[in-house]
Amino acid sequence: MATSGADRTAARLAAVPGIRRAPTSKLEQYMLAGFLDPATCAALVEQIDRDVRPSTIADPNGDEAFRTSTTCDLNHRDPLVSTVNTRLHDLTGIPLKYGEPLQGQRYDVGQQFKAHTDYFDPHGADWETYCAVPGQRSWTLMIYLNEPGAGGATRFLSTAKMHQPETGKLLAWNNVRADGQPNADTLHHGMKVRKGRKYIITKWFRERPWPWAEGELG
Ligand SMILES: O=C(O)CCC(=O)C(=O)O
Numbered sequence: 001m002a003t004s005g006a007d008r009t010a011a012r013l014a015a016v017p018g019i020r021r022a023p024t025s026k027l028e029q030y031m032l033a034g035f036l037d038p039a040t041c042a043a044l045v046e047q048i049d050r051d052v053r054p055s056t057i058a059d060p061n062g063d064e065a066f067r068t069s070t071t072c073d074l075n076h077r078d079p080l081v082s083t084v085n086t087r088l089h090d091l092t093g094i095p096l097k098y099g100e101p102l103q104g105q106r107y108d109v110g111q112q113f114k115a116h117t118d119y120f121d122p123h124g125a126d127w128e129t130y131c132a133v134p135g136q137r138s139w140t141l142m143i144y145l146n147e148p149g150a151g152g153a154t155r156f157l158s159t160a161k162m163h164q165p166e167t168g169k170l171l172a173w174n175n176v177r178a179d180g181q182p183n184a185d186t187l188h189h190g191m192k193v194r195k196g197r198k199y200i201i202t203k204w205f206r207e208r209p210w211p212w213a214e215g216e217l218g
């Protein structure tokens with residue numbers, strides 16, 4: 001049976017020239033500067049600006065200000081989106097069908113995504129809605145598309161590391177531990193932008209295939 005291959009992703013990432021592993025045993029995390037060139041980043045920013053909606057969260061916790069950014073559902077029939085998506089899959093070694101559709105996120109001044117994990121709570125009310133078909137999220141890949149004037153770092157609480165936005169830089173981590181359970185040490189905070197705007201793209205991988213529409217993956 002085909003599998004997502006997510007368990008082999010760390011070894012594959014570790015072999016990428018120029019990549020750095022976060023110096024911690026708490027989570028598997030990698031950083032790669034300049035993964036996307038500035039022109040590609042700028043073109044993605046343009047696409048995000050054309051079509052944003054308020055960002056959402058699973059299992060709302062009553063805090064209306066928990067995630068205040070906007071989100072763009074990128075169009076996978078667009079050649080640029082499709083090329084970037086394929087590159088992210090090649091990097092991880094995870095087949096295309098195990099990926100969620102690529103999203104863009106935009107943060108204006110004062111907007112943030114408070115400390116959260118990207119995996120879904122298996123006991124949460126929204127588990128069925130988000131995970132019945134594709135299962136849990138495994139890896140997260142995110143890429144900074146620009147450098148806001150101030151603020152907008154991604155802070156990992158378990159390592160106390162603040163990842164600063166740098167155009168084209170990729171950040172990757174495994175949301176699942178070696179024993180298959182969600183890794184709470186992946187808790188992270190998309191910090192408030194203080195000046196300018198912040199743009200990123202986010203790619204999440206699943207344990208099982210995503211229900212892609214016919215022809216959408218090319
Ligand atoms: O904006 C960031 O730095 C983090 C974004 C994030 O954690 C997410 O979209 O899940």
Ligand SMILES: [Fe+2]
Pocket residue numbers: 116117118188
């Ligand atoms: Fe996140």
